[in-house]
Amino acid sequence: MRSAALLLSLCCAAGVAQAAPASDADVAAVVKTLGMGSLGATMASLVIDSTPVLKALPDAEQTCAQAPVRDLLDAQFRRSIIQGLGSDGDVVIAQWSRFLVTPAGQALSTTFASSTPDNTEAKAGAGLAGAALPEEHGGSGLGMVDLALIVEELSAAGGGSTLGQLFMINPIFGGVPLSLFGSEQMKKDLLPRLMTGEINFCMALTEPDAGTNTLAMKSYAEAQPDGSWRLNGRKIWITAVDAAQKMLVVARTAKSVEGGRPSDGISMFIIDVEREGLTYSSIDKVGTQTLSACSVFFDNVRIEPHELVGTLDKGFRELLDVLNTERIVTTASLVGAGRLAERLAVQYANDRKVFGGKPISAYQGLQFPLAQSHAELQCARLMNLNAASLCDQGLPYGTEANIAKLIGSQAASHAIERSMQTMGGMGYAREFHVERLWRDARLFKFAPVSEEMILNYIAIHDLGMPKSY
Ligand SMILES: Cc1cc2nc3c(=O)[nH]c(=O)nc-3n(C[C@H](O)[C@H](O)[C@H](O)COP(=O)(O)OP(=O)(O)OC[C@H]3O[C@@H](n4cnc5c(N)ncnc54)[C@H](O)[C@@H]3O)c2cc1C
16 A cells, blocks of 8 residues: 555645645656556646546544554455445545555555565565556455545545546456456466556447447457457547557357357457557547546457456456446546545635625535535445445455446546535636546546446336336
8 A cells, every 4th residue: 555655645745635736756656656657647647647636635643643554555445434434434534645645645555555574575665556466466456435435535636536447447347357367377477567557458348339238239259260269340439548558358259049048158368459451440528527428349350268267158258347346436436536526616606705805715615516416425435435446355346346337437527516606716727627527527427338328227226117128
């Protein structure tokens, strides 16, 4: 956790606490800490550039001084609290998050890391991309709860919801399939490099003609006599292809499986982006400019036998772990973005006076919408941490991850929209960041999974209603 603490305290030093502009050294230190290569640089500038307008949590130091440190470090304790969904659970999590940004948190985390000398160096080098990945391959061996907290804090510190995408590409699109289903050789070759940012990942699932109906995908990897495959097909809206060296590609390996389910005959591969027959072109989009999104074309692309990840023809079920952890990271970044918008709005409204000497924050007309958003964000946060906790315990978490994503994207959109309303014209100005948060968060009402499809899922799986499509 040393890396997390370092980064969060750097965010703090770079502006949240003192509103001082970040130096090149700050940026360099953050990039090193992130361990995500050039994408780390993008993230660092996102967080740091946004922070000078933000105010510190005034009670952070005090809260941390009072926090029972041993309890904060005890992962089991935290998870049991989250699971119990008691109101104290959120308080403990909030204390933990705040604690990490303080010098005491940083010092303790350093001590914590060096208490196991054998893997200190690996942990230090792993950076945040490796927070939830296995220690034996250089990760920190933490879990989705910790990853969700890291993403939420960084998003709230200035990154907004696009920051979650930076945590999807390597820890989720690469890290999850490799650590859960990869061969030992794959893990050894790819996980350490993924965590240092030497290689970046993207995930190619969505197709132009299938869209939300992923099982209708047509990309087909045809088995060859020598054990390899030849891949033909098209994908659309694939994030960060131009920044990636590796692609998790999902394709049919059997056109139809007699007596099987529609999800049979689908497999996952990890292939090189730079490969004969693979081309891509970027799509101009509204927001989330941190990373591009591309159309991808496969024209007889050769896939080597060792590039299959997981079980041949049974990859769809395994893919669900990638998609559900992606939802957890997405929700964490949305909650962070909502918190950030809320803080910017309150700060602005407390200063802004229009009629007489009263700040506009004194009007209930402005208070109630923000208070409502605050309540919604807290609910999304707790549901997301619940999903993450279940995932870490190896229990089913699909429903919780979906519900958290549904409520998280709505709560963030409400919070950002209401913040913009609170700030009037200034909410529309680039300088105040809310317009960026607004554009970015809009994406997550339909991606990576749409509101409608989550409602379909709840109706069918949780309520036992018939499938309508
Ligand atoms: C910026 C961006 C980045 C992305 N990154 C990636 C990526 O990295 N990898 C990847 O694989 N994909 C990615 N996607 C794709 C994304 O996951 C899809 O856009 C999303 O799943 C919706 O699919 P679609 O756009 O084809 O919408 P469609 O499937 O065409 O759906 C359109 C609308 O119809 C609704 N609808 C469809 N069927 C039903 C139904 N049965 N009941 C009710 N409503 C329904 C949908 O909810 C939606 O509102 C990205 C998309 C964007 C825009």
